[in-house]
Amino acid sequence: MKVAGWILLLTLFGCSLWVPVGGKYVSNDSFFEVELPAGWRRAYSTRDGLTMTRDGLSLQSVRIVREPFDKELPFTRRKLEKNMLPQEVAEIIIDNFRSNQNISNFQVGENQPATVGGYPGFKITYSYQTKENLKKQGIYYGALIDQWLYRVFLEAPARHYFPRDLSILERVKDTFKVTL
Numbered sequence: 001m002k003v004a005g006w007i008l009l010l011t012l013f014g015c016s017l018w019v020p021v022g023g024k025y026v027s028n029d030s031f032f033e034v035e036l037p038a039g040w041r042r043a044y045s046t047r048d049g050l051t052m053t054r055d056g057l058s059l060q061s062v063r064i065v066r067e068p069f070d071k072e073l074p075f076t077r078r079k080l081e082k083n084m085l086p087q088e089v090a091e092i093i094i095d096n097f098r099s100n101q102n103i104s105n106f107q108v109g110e111n112q113p114a115t116v117g118g119y120p121g122f123k124i125t126y127s128y129q130t131k132e133n134l135k136k137q138g139i140y141y142g143a144l145i146d147q148w149l150y151r152v153f154l155e156a157p158a159r160h161y162f163p164r165d166l167s168i169l170e171r172v173k174d175t176f177k178v179t180l
Contacts, residue, residue: 017043017044018041018042018043018044018053019041019042019043019044020040020041021036021037021038021040021041021042021052022036022037022038022039022040023035023036023038024036025042025050026179027049027050027064029047030049030050030064030065030066031066031178031179031180032064032066032117032150032176032177032178032179033176033177033179034050034064034172034175034176034177035171035172035175036052036172037168037171037172039054040052040053040054040062040168041053041054048065049063049064049065049066049151050063050064050065051063054165054168055161059156059157059161060154060155060156060157060161060162060165061154061155061156062152062153062154062165062168062169062172063151063152063153064150064151064152064172064176065150065151066148066149066150066151067148067149067151068147068148068149069081069082069144069147069148069149070082070147071149073092073093073096074096074100075096075097075099075100075101076092076095076096076098076099078092078095078096079092080092080144080149082144082147084144086113086114086120086121086122086142086143086144087111087113087122089121089122089142089143089144089149090111090122090124090142091111093122093124093140093142094108094111094124094126097126097128102130102131103128103129103130103131104128104129104131105127105128105129106126106127106128107126107127107128108124108125108126109125109126109127110123110124110125111123111124114141116141116142116143116145116150116152116173116176117143117145117150117176117177117178118177118178119143119145119150119178120143121141121142121143121144121150122141122142122143123139123140123141124138124139124140124142125137125138125139125140126138126139126140127158134157135157135158135159136155136156136157136158136162137155137156137157137158137162138153138154138155138156138162139153139154139166139169140152140153141153141173145178145180146180150178152169152172152173152176153169154166154168154169
């Protein structure tokens with residue numbers, strides 16, 4: 001009887017972990033709003049920002065995250081500081097990627113200034129290989145706004161998914177607004 005109860009719970013709640021999206025999305029927790037594409041799904045829990053996918057997280061993910069600028073980055077000893085220029089922040093983010101032992105062949109395609117939510121920021125395009133030898137590509141937009149690091153980014157396998165979903169990320173980034 002206990003097993004049947006767990007199966008029922010997982011069936012009822014497991015299906016609701018992803019919510020279909022489309023149209024305006026407002027995050028009162030992370031203080032942003034954005035237009036989301038139809039046909040995609042977002043994670044039900046939005047505590048850490050917004051995570052969405054069309055075909056599954058291993059195939060593509062678009063994320064919008066707001067974190068305190070002084071939060072320790074997982075793979076580098078370098079730290080972000082409140083009054084850093086966008087390109088200084090970008091260099092630390094790149095160092096964090098390069099220091100990640102879970103990926104190999106990390107390459108930066110571009111590192112340039114960009115506007116993020118109306119604020120000065122940066123854009124990093126990159127690629128790397130997973131431990132399973134899957135080549136992934138990503139675009140990472142970021143900006144220090146007040147005491148927060150806002151990130152809007154896409155990661156997907158280099159073949160098929162990244163080129164297909166790149167325009168989605170650009171549309172999401174172009175509609176992203178900070179609502180502090």
